[in-house]
Amino acid sequence: MNHPTPAIVTQAAVRRFPRAVLLLFCCAYILSGFLGRDAWKSADMTALGYMAELAQGSARWLTPTLMGVPADNPALLPYWLGAWSMKLAPSWLAADFAVRIPFGVLLALAMLSTWYATYYVARSPQAQPVAFAFGGEAQPTDYARAMADGGLLAFIACLGLAQLSHETTPALAQLAFSALCFYAAGALPYRRAGPAAAGVLGLGGLALSGAPTLTVLFGLGSAVIHYLDQSQDPADLARKARIRWESVAIVVLTGAVSALAWALNLWRWKIEFPHALWADWNGYAQLLLWFTWPAWPLAVWTLWRWRHQLFNRRISRHMALPAWFVLVCAVGALSTGSSDRTLLLALPALATLAAFALPTLKRQVAALIDWFTLLFFSGCGFTIWVVWIAMQTGYPRQPAANVVRLAPGFEARFSLFAFAIAVAATLAWAWLVKWRVGRHRAAIWKSLVLPAGGAALCWLLLMTLWMPLLNYAQSYTALVRRTVNAMDTPGCAETRGLGSGQIAAFQFYGHLHLKVARRSPSCHWLLVEPAPDMSAPASVDTTQWQLHATIRHPVDAGESVLLFRRR
Numbered sequence: 001m002n003h004p005t006p007a008i009v010t011q012a013a014v015r016r017f018p019r020a021v022l023l024l025f026c027c028a029y030i031l032s033g034f035l036g037r038d039a040w041k042s043a044d045m046t047a048l049g050y051m052a053e054l055a056q057g058s059a060r061w062l063t064p065t066l067m068g069v070p071a072d073n074p075a076l077l078p079y080w081l082g083a084w085s086m087k088l089a090p091s092w093l094a095a096d097f098a099v100r101i102p103f104g105v106l107l108a109l110a111m112l113s114t115w116y117a118t119y120y121v122a123r124s125p126q127a128q129p130v131a132f133a134f135g136g137e138a139q140p141t142d143y144a145r146a147m148a149d150g151g152l153l154a155f156i157a158c159l160g161l162a163q164l165s166h167e168t169t170p171a172l173a174q175l176a177f178s179a180l181c182f183y184a185a186g187a188l189p190y191r192r193a194g195p196a197a198a199g200v201l202g203l204g205g206l207a208l209s210g211a212p213t214l215t216v217l218f219g220l221g222s223a224v225i226h227y228l229d230q231s232q233d234p235a236d237l238a239r240k241a242r243i244r245w246e247s248v249a250i251v252v253l254t255g256a257v258s259a260l261a262w263a264l265n266l267w268r269w270k271i272e273f274p275h276a277l278w279a280d281w282n283g284y285a286q287l288l289l290w291f292t293w294p295a296w297p298l299a300v301w302t303l304w305r306w307r308h309q310l311f312n313r314r315i316s317r318h319m320a321l322p323a324w325f326v327l328v329c330a331v332g333a334l335s336t337g338s339s340d341r342t343l344l345l346a347l348p349a350l351a352t353l354a355a356f357a358l359p360t361l362k363r364q365v366a367a368l369i370d371w372f373t374l375l376f377f378s379g380c381g382f383t384i385w386v387v388w389i390a391m392q393t394g395y396p397r398q399p400a401a402n403v404v405r406l407a408p409g410f411e412a413r414f415s416l417f418a419f420a421i422a423v424a425a426t427l428a429w430a431w432l433v434k435w436r437v438g439r440h441r442a443a444i445w446k447s448l449v450l451p452a453g454g455a456a457l458c459w460l461l462l463m464t465l466w467m468p469l470l471n472y473a474q475s476y477t478a479l480v481r482r483t484v485n486a487m488d489t490p491g492c493a494e495t496r497g498l499g500s501g502q503i504a505a506f507q508f509y510g511h512l513h514l515k516v517a518r519r520s521p522s523c524h525w526l527l528v529e530p531a532p533d534m535s536a537p538a539s540v541d542t543t544q545w546q547l548h549a550t551i552r553h554p555v556d557a558g559e560s561v562l563l564f565r566r567r
């Protein structure tokens with residue numbers, strides 16, 4: 001039998017996800033990763049360096065620089081947010097934590113926008129489930145709400161979201177504003193003021209966050225899809241006229257935002273066409289597979305099951321809109337140097353597509369997803385606990401030996417607070433598994449509860465039990481501390497060949513006044529990036545400088561520096 005849509009959903013299947021649980025779940029995911037850590041290398045630390053110079057008045061607000069060097073990413077708004085937070089934060093609040101506050105709000109905005117975008121596209125007439133002969137089918141509002149819960153769970157479950165969404169970089173701002181654009185385009189047929197404000201803020205914020213090209217593509221694509229989404233009823237002239245004017249307004253807004261980005265010199269040519277090499281394409285394929293897991297297989301299934309909606313006489317907003325956003329980001333990831341950060345912007349729309357697979361999944365497929373998720377994340381959580389116990393006690397010996405080998409010099413410390421949170425998260429996971437395998441009414445979002453819960457569990461365990469180890473390995477604090485301790489008179493230092501992350505770390509955490517090395521030294525110390533064999537580069541004038549110490553990063557030898565003293 002051919003149904004108008006592949007979705008066959010009863011009213012009993014669209015019960016709401018408990019709002020208190022969903023809110024607590026989102027808060028736990030947002031806070032873990034923003035609390036209790038230093039800035040990591042290198043994009044996170046580099047962005048912090050630009051923000052610090054803006055807050056200190058060492059750089060101009062329209063051209064953020066780090067030691068006079070402009071940022072590779074032509075972004076303004078993310079650096080402004082961090083600098084404003086530094087300036088407004090009270091003195092007792094650590095500056096690197098103050099910077100994370102607006103970015104935590106941006107991650108919350110991305111989650112909220114994803115939920116509402118999925119809700120409104122699920123309200124589309126062609127997205128509705130099949131009407132039963134004697135009633136009992138899901139009501140449109142309840143159906144859309146349940147689909148939105150599934151979309152948000154799919155968004156959180158994506159493996160690539162965890163680290164990049166907790167960094168204070170332009171990528172997180174781009175994620176939030178692109179999700180806001182997605183919501184604006186999805187909600188426009190049902191609301192006016194909210195989507196209008198979200199469209200202005202989303203397109204403008206995305207352009208000011210260093211992605212004007214994506215801004216134009218999102219804006220123009222949304223305008224075309226909105227224009228084509230018109231009723232086939234010839235008598236519905238008022239709605240058709242309103243849609244046409246709204247489509248024109250989107251185009252005008254996109255043009256205005258593009259002009260603003262041009263005036264602020266935010267347009268940069270960053271296209272890097274992929275090489276015809278198996279290694280490059282294989283790496284891109286692997287990134288797509290793990291970064292968007294588990295949303296991508298569900299999204300592919302959605303496109304297959306709803307394929308007839310894609311080629312109908314009237315465009316299907318619930319398929320065309322998220323598919324366009326995903327396509328733009330996927331192609332952009334292939335043609336830019338930062339594939340993972342560009343692919344990050346596809347996750348809200350990809351999660352929406354994944355949600356539309358839920359009404360069409362067979363019971364055997366849902367059970368397979370549950371069992372795979374249960375085994376995978378339970379195994380990951382068990383591994384995290386075993387390694388933490390080995391760090392604390394020395395047993396089991398093999399994991400303890402691996403930590404000593406990979407992070408020499410690291411000394412584990414017990415934190416009762418972190419331990420309590422990790423235990424609570426593990427117990428919550430056990431309860432969630434018990435609930436999922438128990439007997440309860442079928443909910444349409446049930447197949448995404450374990451993936452989202454497992455991803456949140458492992459991220460929370462890493463950010464509590466492993467946080468000291470990750471800080472030791474992923475930050476510059478140990479390198480900075482060793483360097484400053486090697487100086488008998490720290491203060492001013494010249495640099496040669498250091499990366500932007502190292503420069504930012506020495507300025508922010510080491511409180512060093514750095515200058516670019518010149519022929520006539522003006523500081524007592526010189527910091528130099530060593531050659532691959534850890535020798536001094538030929539550019540160092542040994543008649544003026546004497547090697548004082550070789551400072552090695554405890555984990556990454558490529559981040560080591562040579563410390564010279566002026567003769």
